[in-house]
Every structure is written in C-alpha cells, then in structure tokens.
Amino acid sequence: MREALGADPPGLLERLRAGEPRAFEELVTAYQHRVFGVALRMLGSRAEAEEIAQEVFLRAYRALADFRGDARLGTWLYGIASRLCLNRLASPDRRVARGDAALADVPAATPDAAAAAERAELDAALRAAIAGLPEDRRLVLVLRDVEGLSYEEIAEALALDPGTVRSRLHRARLQLKEKLERFA
Amino acid sequence: MTCTETRDLFSALADDALTPAERAALDAHLAGCADCRRELAGLLRTVKLVRAIDPARAPAGFVDRVLAAARPEPAPKRLARRLLAPWQTLPLGAAALFLIAGLAVLLFLGSHEQQQAARYQPTTPGPAAQAPTAAPRETGSSATTATRESTPAAPPARSRKLETAKNRVEQPAPAEPRAETTAPRTMAERQVAAPPAAPEGRRTKVDSSERAQAPAGERFSSTAEDARADATTDAAKEGKLRQEPPAFQSPPPFGASRVAPSVADKSQTMPQVAPLSRTRPMTGVPTAAPDVSAHLRVPDVTLAELSLIELAARVGGRQTGRRIDGGRVVVELAVPRDAYAQFVREATALGSLSIERQATERPVLAVTVTVSN
Numbered sequence: 001m002r003e004a005l006g007a008d009p010p011g012l013l014e015r016l017r018a019g020e021p022r023a024f025e026e027l028v029t030a031y032q033h034r035v036f037g038v039a040l041r042m043l044g045s046r047a048e049a050e051e052i053a054q055e056v057f058l059r060a061y062r063a064l065a066d067f068r069g070d071a072r073l074g075t076w077l078y079g080i081a082s083r084l085c086l087n088r089l090a091s092p093d094r095r096v097a098r099g100d101a102a103l104a105d106v107p108a109a110t111p112d113a114a115a116a117a118e119r120a121e122l123d124a125a126l127r128a129a130i131a132g133l134p135e136d137r138r139l140v141l142v143l144r145d146v147e148g149l150s151y152e153e154i155a156e157a158l159a160l161d162p163g164t165v166r167s168r169l170h171r172a173r174l175q176l177k178e179k180l181e182r183f184a
Numbered sequence: 185m186t187c188t189e190t191r192d193l194f195s196a197l198a199d200d201a202l203t204p205a206e207r208a209a210l211d212a213h214l215a216g217c218a219d220c221r222r223e224l225a226g227l228l229r230t231v232k233l234v235r236a237i238d239p240a241r242a243p244a245g246f247v248d249r250v251l252a253a254a255r256p257e258p259a260p261k262r263l264a265r266r267l268l269a270p271w272q273t274l275p276l277g278a279a280a281l282f283l284i285a286g287l288a289v290l291l292f293l294g295s296h297e298q299q300q301a302a303r304y305q306p307t308t309p310g311p312a313a314q315a316p317t318a319a320p321r322e323t324g325s326s327a328t329t330a331t332r333e334s335t336p337a338a339p340p341a342r343s344r345k346l347e348t349a350k351n352r353v354e355q356p357a358p359a360e361p362r363a364e365t366t367a368p369r370t371m372a373e374r375q376v377a378a379p380p381a382a383p384e385g386r387r388t389k390v391d392s393s394e395r396a397q398a399p400a401g402e403r404f405s406s407t408a409e410d411a412r413a414d415a416t417t418d419a420a421k422e423g424k425l426r427q428e429p430p431a432f433q434s435p436p437p438f439g440a441s442r443v444a445p446s447v448a449d450k451s452q453t454m455p456q457v458a459p460l461s462r463t464r465p466m467t468g469v470p471t472a473a474p475d476v477s478a479h480l481r482v483p484d485v486t487l488a489e490l491s492l493i494e495l496a497a498r499v500g501g502r503q504t505g506r507r508i509d510g511g512r513v514v515v516e517l518a519v520p521r522d523a524y525a526q527f528v529r530e531a532t533a534l535g536s537l538s539i540e541r542q543a544t545e546r547p548v549l550a551v552t553v554t555v556s557n
Binding site for chain 2: 001024028032034047049050053057141146147169170173180181183
C-alpha cells in the first residue's frame with residue numbers, strides 16, 4: 001500500500017494559482033505515481049493508464065483557476081482520475097474483456113522458488129478477483145488498500161458520504177474474500 | 185449483536201475505523217463465536233493480500249510528456265506567435281525574393297567597387313523593388329498559410345517556459361531580411377541576374393497550390409525548407425526532440441546558408457557575411473524515411489491539418505514539417521511511440537485514414553500524413 005497522502009506541498013497551491021510555470025511541473029512530479037497508479041489498477045493497461053493520467057493533469061491544469069482549494073490537491077487529482085477512469089470504463093468501445101489485464105504487474109516479491117510459484121498463482125487469482133469487482137467497489141478498494149487513502153479522503157475525492165465509502169469497501173472486501181477462499 | 189451485524193463491522197475493523205462502542209460490541213460477540221472469528225481472520229488475510237500489491241509508478245518521461253501536452257504558453261507570447269505566423273510560413277516565392285535580396289546585400293557589401301559606383305548612381309525604384317514587401321501581404325491573404333500553425337520550431341514546453349523572454353527577442357527574426365533589403369533594393373535587382381525573372385514572374389502568382397511546381401528560384405529554397413524539416417525529424421529520431429538547441433527557435437532566413445558559400449566563391453568577399461552565416465548549416469542532411477506514412481482523406485483539408493497538429497501535440501508529440509507534394513498537403517509529425525495507438529485512434533476519427541507504411545521501433549516516430557479530399 002502506498003504511504004498516506006498527507007498534506008499538500010507547502011505553498012504549491014498558491015504558486016499554481018499565481019500561474020508560476022514551475023509549480024505545475026512540481027504538481028505533476030509530486031502526484032504522477034498516484035494518478036497513474038489508480039488509473040492502472042482501474043484500467044489494467046499501462047498505455048491506457050498513461051493516457052488517462054496525462055488527461056487528468058491537463059484537466060487539472062485548465063481548471064486550476066477555478067479550484068477553490070476546499071479539497072487538497074491530492075484528493076482533487078484522485079477525484080479527477082477516478083471520474084475519468086469510470087467514464088472510460090463506461091464508454092461503449094471500452095466494454096471489452098480487458099479485466100484480466102488489471103493489476104498486470106502485481107509483484108511476486110518472494111525469495112524462494114516454491115513460495116514464488118504459490119505467490120504467482122495467488123497473484124493471478126487476486127488480479128482476477130479485483131478485476132471482477134463492480135467498478136464503483138473496485139475504485140474504493142484501490143483507493144483504500146492500494147493507494148492508501150483514508151475513508152475521509154476517499155469520500156472527498158469521490159464526493160461520497162463516508163458511510164457509503166465504508167459500505168462499498170466492506171462489500172468489495174467480502175467479495176474478494178469469497179473469491180480467494182481457497183488461498184485463505 | 186447478531187453474526188451478520190458483527191461481520192458488517194469487519195472491514196471497518198481492518199481500517200481501525202470503529203467507534204469505541206462498535207468495537208466493544210464486536211469484541212463481546214467474537215469472544216463467544218468461533219465462526220465469526222474464522223470469518224474475521226479470512227477477511228483480514230484478504231485485506232493484507234491486497235495491501236501487499238506494490239504501488240504503481242508512472243513511466244519514465246511522464247512529467248515531460250504532460251508538460252509538453254499542456255504547453256503552458258503565456259497569452260502575450262501566443263498572440264505574438266499568431267501575428268508572426270505568416271512570417272514563419274512564408275510562401276516559397278516570397279522566400280526566394282528574400283534570398284535574392286539577401287544575396288544582393290552580400291554582393292553589395294562585399295564589393296567595394298560597386299559601393300563606390302552606387303554612390304554616384306542615383307537609384308530609381310523599379311517594379312520588382314517592391315517585391316519583398318508585397319509578398320508578405322499575399323501570405324496574409326492566403327487562407328491556408330495564414331491559419332496554419334507553424335510549430336516546427338516550437339520549443340518544448342519546459343524549456344520554452346524558461347526561455348520566454350529570450351523567445352520574445354528571437355521571434356521577430358524572420359523579419360530581418362526585409363529590413364536588410366530595403367536600402368540597397370535597386371542594386372540588389374541589378375546585380376542578381378543569376379536566378380532570372382523570379383521576383384517579377386512569381387510575385388503576382390505565388391500561392392500555396394502552385395508551390396508544387398515551383399521554378400528554379402523557388403525550388404532552391406524549397407529544398408532548404410525540406411532540409412530544415414528533415415533535420416528536425418533527425419532530432420526526433422535521436423530522441424532529442426526535447427533538447428533542441430535554442431538556435432532552432434527562430435527560423436533562419438530561407439535557404440541562406442545553402443546558397444551563401446557559392447556566392448562566396450564568386451565574389452570572394454564572404455568574411456563580412458555575418459548576418460546570413462549565423463544560421464545553422466543545412467547542407468548534407470540526409471532525407472530520412474518516415475517511420476509511418478499515412479493518407480488521410482477528409483472533406484476539409486485545412487481543418488484536418490490543424491486537427492492533426494493539435495492531436496500530435498496532445499499526445500506529447502509535435503509538428504516537424506509541412507510540404508506540398510503533387511498539390512496535396514503533407515504534414516510531418518513526431519509522435520511518441522507510446523502514444524502512437526492513441527494518435528491513430530484519434531486520427532481515424534478525423535476522416536478516412538489509410539496507413540501505407542508503419543514501423544514502430546523508435547521511441548519517437550516520424551509520421552508523415554498526406555491530407556487530401
């Protein structure tokens with residue numbers, strides 16, 4: 001799981017609003033992995049994830065003037081990324097079976113060979129299980145257990161009630177647990 | 185508390201998100217229910233598995249590609265570029281006139297004898313003398329050239345930001361030849377007999393559709409422009425697209441460096457030619473075959489051309505050149521390989537796209553698109 005989101009880099013929002021060119025570069029540098037990460041876990045393809053991640057920053061760039069600052073930059077970007085991913089997943093030409101590609105690069109960081117094989121099998125099952133979750137649940141699961149956001153941050157990013165976040169997350173995890181029963 | 189109610193709290197327990205009351209009730213139930221303890225263990229294992237997934241990292245070069253696509257260009261500079269656009273995309277006929285006038289200046293400056301002679305010869309402006317100023321006006325009236333975005337020389341977003349001030353100085357560079365030619369106009373006319381009739385004959389007819397069949401005088405600078413485009417393509421080939429030297433930013437006077445040496449041989453007075461010899465060398469640049477060549481059939485060629493350029497920029501690439509081939513517009517682009525699929529997908533939406541050649545080995549692809557009705 002990624003480390004906690006934490007506060008915005010100090011002064012960054014002000015410099016972005018002032019139109020300082022260097023500030024936008026800092027924003028992209030600071031959040032590129034997070035934005036790319038959520039897109040990759042949701043879409044499964046690195047190329048598509050990069051395309052979406054790039055679009056996230058371009059939209060952010062154009063919308064900076066209107067950004068009220070009542071959310072943190074991090075959750076704001078996660079929010080844009082989430083919406084774009086859901087839109088992409090809902091687009092008619094995207095409705096193809098790409099699910100298995102989700103989480104394609106789940107690591108197998110186990111030193112010995114037997115354990116590695118077992119881990120590889122588990123990874124494949126985990127990948128399939130996550131890819132098989134309904135998109136709204138998968139999104140909450142990815143934001144919480146892969147990207148490390150808190151309930152409140154997820155609620156802020158997705159404009160949801162924290163209770164909804166909690167129940168979606170619960171259902172996603174239960175569903176995963178059932179699918180991964182034999183590994184438990 | 186029932187088993188169902190208890191299990192509904194498991195997920196929040198894994199996140200340490202239970203209220204003290206919920207936690208107390210949960211613990212009380214678990215103490216006496218082995219099934220729920222087993223369920224809880226299973227769920228916590230699942231959560232642990234998911235959290236063991238490594239966070240993804242964006243691919244190398246991602247930041248640069250975003251910055252290039254965002255192209256944060258300040259409004260005054262954008263306006264300046266628009267205003268200067270006709271100068272940067274001069275019809276070749278006008279370029280030829282500049283070239284000739286520029287050569288004339290060289291000869292004029294270089295020949296002491298002729299300078300002496302000029303002092304005693306009152307100059308009378310002839311018809312061709314107005315050519316250099318007349319031609320740009322035609323440029324402005326040509327819809328195709330006036331609206332065309334001239335991006336070949338556009339610097340990458342990051343360096344451009346840093347060099348904004350510098351650009352402001354460099355942008356008007358193409359206007360220099362005109363300034364140089366105004367004074368010795370008639371001498372220029374008289375001395376440049378070599379490319380005959382080009383100023384007079386072409387001046388009234390120059391338009392974009394005719395450039396394909398350009399006469400000798402124009403072909404000269406057409407070659408030079410192609411060389412410029414090729415050089416840019418070469419830069420793309422080496423993956424150095426984003427590290428172009430600032431010298432690229434201001435288009436050199438058309439064809440100047442190609443022609444200057446031959447003049448030097450004749451007049452033997454080249455040491456004083458600083459203004460023209462400043463441009464980078466263009467000779468000897470081999471013509472590289474594009475990685476991808478495609479043909480796009482569309483109802484509106486101009487619109488499609490602009491859309492292609494915009495698309496290339498959006499996917500992290502850029503326009504590297506433009507030419508007319510057999511009356512058809514050929515747009516030359518550099519497209520990052522990673523974004524090539526997206527480029528093709530979106531280009532297909534512009535019209536009927538057929539790909540004639542496609543090699544995707546290199547990280548940045550030289551893409552040539554012929555656009556026609």
